[in-house]
Amino acid sequence: EVQLVQSGAEVKEPGQSLKISCKASGYRFTDFWIGWVRQRADKGLEWMGLIYPGDSETRYSPSFQDQITISVDKSINTAYLQLTSLEPSDTAIYYCAREVPGGDVDWFDPWGQGTLVTVSS
Amino acid sequence: QSLLTQPPSLSEAPRQRVTISCSGSSSNIGSYPVNWYQQLPGKAPKVLIYYDDMLPSGVSDRFSGSKSGTSASLAISGLQSEDEAHYYCASWDDSLNGPVFGGGTKLTVL
Numbered sequence: 001e002v003q004l005v006q007s008g009a010e011v012k013e014p015g016q017s018l019k020i021s022c023k024a025s026g027y028r029f030t031d032f033w034i035g036w037v038r039q040r041a042d043k044g045l046e047w048m049g050l051i052y053p054g055d056s057e058t059r060y061s062p063s064f065q066d067q068i069t070i071s072v073d074k075s076i077n078t079a080y081l082q083l084t085s086l087e088p089s090d091t092a093i094y095y096c097a098r099e100v101p102g103g104d105v106d107w108f109d110p111w112g113q114g115t116l117v118t119v120s121s
Numbered sequence: 122q123s124l125l126t127q128p129p130s131l132s133e134a135p136r137q138r139v140t141i142s143c144s145g146s147s148s149n150i151g152s153y154p155v156n157w158y159q160q161l162p163g164k165a166p167k168v169l170i171y172y173d174d175m176l177p178s179g180v181s182d183r184f185s186g187s188k189s190g191t192s193a194s195l196a197i198s199g200l201q202s203e204d205e206a207h208y209y210c211a212s213w214d215d216s217l218n219g220p221v222f223g224g225g226t227k228l229t230v231l
Contacts, residue, residue: 035220044123045158045166045209045222061219095165102172105213106220107156109177111165 002026004034004096004112011118017084020115022096029077030054033099035108036070036081040092050099051079086119093117124149125210125223132229133200141195141226143210149221153213155193157186160207160225169208170195197228205230 007021022034036048049060053072060068069082079096094115097108126144133139143155157170168177170186173193185196193212197204207225214221 037222044225045211047217047220047222050219059219061217097166100171102154105154105156105172107168107171107211108158108166108220109168109171111167114165 002098002110004098004110006094006096006112006115009116009118011120012086013121014087014119016086016119017082018086018117019080019082020094020096020117022079022081022112024077024079024098027098029072030074032101033106034070034072034079035097035099036068036079037095037097037108037111038064038092039095039114040089043092045095048081048094053077053079083117086117088119088121091117091119123224124214124217124221125212127208127210127223127226129224130227130229132231134231135200135202137200138196138198139200139228141197141208141210141228143193143195143223145191145193145212145221147191148216149191149212149214150188150193151191152215155186155188156211157184157193157195158209158211158222160209162206166209200230202230204228 030053038046048064051070097111099106154172158166159169160166173188174186210223
């Protein structure tokens, strides 16, 4: 079974940084892009960035590129999302998801369970 | 403001049919296929339709997708209470150079 398991909820103060993990299993980790998606409370989904574990090539959304770093550790089939200079507006659920190649368009399947990040003083 | 526009909410009675629209532009839906995701309350999204009208294994055939020009639609027939969820369309966008999601539609089954 293909599965993505994310690290647990985090509570941070403004200005701090954090790193969320996403451990993959059930498939060859290096063969599929991994994406990160943000969902703020009662809001929609926002694509943040992608990484290809095979060679660590990354693509960032212009909306997030100054604040995030996406990385992988192939030895443990894990992708990471690092966020810096956190603000209360970064309070959200962050999802990782495997990108399935479809030719003209890819889709995300499956998704991790999500990591709730709360930023508050 | 998302590049893909969906109605924020819809409601319909059980056993009826509902259609959720998704409007984009030539830089996204007009040039690329559309995927749809279902997000049940408190859960992660799940792919419901890919490549405009393809159903993943295990997804009920009560769900169907279509696309015309720069718009796409998700239809759900024989509505059931378990269909209450948020539904998101998604595609690729040339200006973003990445995936783009619609703002989501909250479906209520009356």
